[in-house]
Amino acid sequence: VIGEGGAVLAHEEHDPILVPAGCYELRRQREYAPAMPRLVLD
Amino acid sequence: MRRCRLSDEELARIPEFIDKWTAIGLSTTPVDQQRAEPALRHLYASAGLLEPKIIWVPCPMTAILSAILYATIRASGHPSRAHDDRKLAEIAERVMQRPLTMTAAPSAYRPMHLAVERAVSVALGHTSRIWSGFDVALAINQTRRATFDRVLNRAVDDTVRQRLHTRLVTPIRAGLGILTGLLQPALNLVGYGVARIRIRHAGLAYSGAPLWAPDAARIDYAQRVLGIPFERGFLEAVESCGLYWMLDGICFAAERPTHINRDVAGRLHCEVGPGVAYPSGWSWWHWHGMRVPQNVIEELETITVETIKHVRSAALRRVIIERYRHGEATHGVAAYLRDAGGVRLDHDAAFGTLWRLAVAGEPTLMVEVVNHSPEPDGACRHFFLQIHPELRPILKDGNYGMPQPPTARNAVASTFGLSGAEYRPGVET
Numbered sequence: 001v002i003g004e005g006g007a008v009l010a011h012e013e014h015d016p017i018l019v020p021a022g023c024y025e026l027r028r029q030r031e032y033a034p035a036m037p038r039l040v041l042d
Numbered sequence: 043m044r045r046c047r048l049s050d051e052e053l054a055r056i057p058e059f060i061d062k063w064t065a066i067g068l069s070t071t072p073v074d075q076q077r078a079e080p081a082l083r084h085l086y087a088s089a090g091l092l093e094p095k096i097i098w099v100p101c102p103m104t105a106i107l108s109a110i111l112y113a114t115i116r117a118s119g120h121p122s123r124a125h126d127d128r129k130l131a132e133i134a135e136r137v138m139q140r141p142l143t144m145t146a147a148p149s150a151y152r153p154m155h156l157a158v159e160r161a162v163s164v165a166l167g168h169t170s171r172i173w174s175g176f177d178v179a180l181a182i183n184q185t186r187r188a189t190f191d192r193v194l195n196r197a198v199d200d201t202v203r204q205r206l207h208t209r210l211v212t213p214i215r216a217g218l219g220i221l222t223g224l225l226q227p228a229l230n231l232v233g234y235g236v237a238r239i240r241i242r243h244a245g246l247a248y249s250g251a252p253l254w255a256p257d258a259a260r261i262d263y264a265q266r267v268l269g270i271p272f273e274r275g276f277l278e279a280v281e282s283c284g285l286y287w288m289l290d291g292i293c294f295a296a297e298r299p300t301h302i303n304r305d306v307a308g309r310l311h312c313e314v315g316p317g318v319a320y321p322s323g324w325s326w327w328h329w330h331g332m333r334v335p336q337n338v339i340e341e342l343e344t345i346t347v348e349t350i351k352h353v354r355s356a357a358l359r360r361v362i363i364e365r366y367r368h369g370e371a372t373h374g375v376a377a378y379l380r381d382a383g384g385v386r387l388d389h390d391a392a393f394g395t396l397w398r399l400a401v402a403g404e405p406t407l408m409v410e411v412v413n414h415s416p417e418p419d420g421a422c423r424h425f426f427l428q429i430h431p432e433l434r435p436i437l438k439d440g441n442y443g444m445p446q447p448p449t450a451r452n453a454v455a456s457t458f459g460l461s462g463a464e465y466r467p468g469v470e471t
Contacts, residue, residue, distance in 0.1 A: 007414045029457045030436040031427045032407075033355065040427060040457065041355045 045198045063259035064217040067252030089185040094293040095168040099161045100318030102285045107295040108161040109287040111137045113244030116173035116373040141232040147336045150323035165292045179247035179288040197270045214256040238455040250285040329361045347382045353403045390450040409453035429453045
């Protein structure tokens with residue numbers, strides 16, 4: 001949950017993103033692997 | 043009276059100290075042993091300790107392993123048994139095998155192993171006193187810190203100390219991060235991996251550049267700019283040495299790196315060899331800041347379509363594909379897609395390109411996506427992500443959703459556990 005005024009999402013390799021107030025679901029990107037899916041590591 | 047602020051003139055001199063101590067921390071000039079040895083002896087003398095035998099080793103990893111091996115043999119109570127070369131080699135093998143495997147490339151094992159055996163053999167030959175396990179590093183560091191803190195606290199207040207930390211210490215730490223970020227985890231892994239506490243103390247008994255350069259800069263600035271009188275022995279040791287391990291009667295001193303190679307953006311990078319290398323062969327390989335295995339830089343013939351398929355990290359896979367068939371007319375992504383029998387199934391400017399590859403006769407679906415944030419050179423990174431053969435969304439619990447038609451949108455959506463219809467990104471970076 002992000003409150004009034006939003007929040008800045010910072011990452012060393014990307015421009016900062018202003019995330020507006022609201023409810024969010026955080027999803028991790030995954031890729032297919034025959035044995036078991038794995039998280040995408042960037 | 044304690045100072046509570048720094049003048050504009052004093053603040054203006056901070057960059058000079060940042061430059062000086064960052065350069066010392068990242069120096070690749072071989073240590074001048076004639077200058078360094080008196081500085082190390084002085085550290086022992088300042089804590090009231092007997093002069094040590096100084097033994098030079100070709101990198102910090104051989105120094106920490108020498109310290110651990112030496113302490114292991116001395117603590118056993120039978121150091122004379124290890125004078126036999128074969129016995130020493132056996133103990134060395136037992137102590138070093140795991141740390142070397144975890145922290146060094148195979149090409150460096152033998153030279154590092156020999157360097158440690160040589161250093162410990164010399165140290166044991168010099169041993170005359172009974173081993174007490176006395177923590178020399180703690181004694182030296184506490185003496186220095188107690189003196190420094192007492193004098194500094196009398197001279198300046200918390201505001202000034204905080205300001206020095208923010209404006210001087212923090213930028214130097216950041217500047218040295220490219221080297222300390224490699225050294226510290228490797229040394230901690232080995233040092234804290236030792237179960238016996240007295241042996242562990244020996245492994246962690248280090249000081250010097252680059253890890254202590256920010257502390258040295260603060261003392262240097264306080265003395266030269268603020269006129270606070272400090273004894274300069276520690277500064278001389280950090281300035282003239284690399285890292286050194288302070289044990290009772292013995293000091294294992296490590297050489298500085300021979301190379302620290304960077305790209306124009308300042309990231310560790312070298313196309314033909316290690317980004318950071320020590321004289322022992324202890325090295326790390328980097329591609330535009332990303333740490334990669336040695337073969338990705340130096341053994342390009344080992345990069346094949348098949349090996350690329352088994353790389354687990356998407357970021358590393360991106361670099362490896364970039365290096366694929368390097369030096370040939372067709373190389374990188376184009377060569378990879380050609381050799382993997384790539385067939386373009388769909389392209390969507392908003393989502394990427396969906397490819398079907400035939401790796402080792404096995405059909406594989408990959409979606410090629412592009413980073414929206416450009417690199418310092420203006421290029422945008424391309425990543426290949428493997429997706430389910432039927433584009434089923436990959437759910438959080440490891441299960442898969444329903445099959446989808448082969449489009450780039452559906453493919454990207456599936457990596458987030460969604461169908462193409464559900465996937466509506468608001469912002470992309």
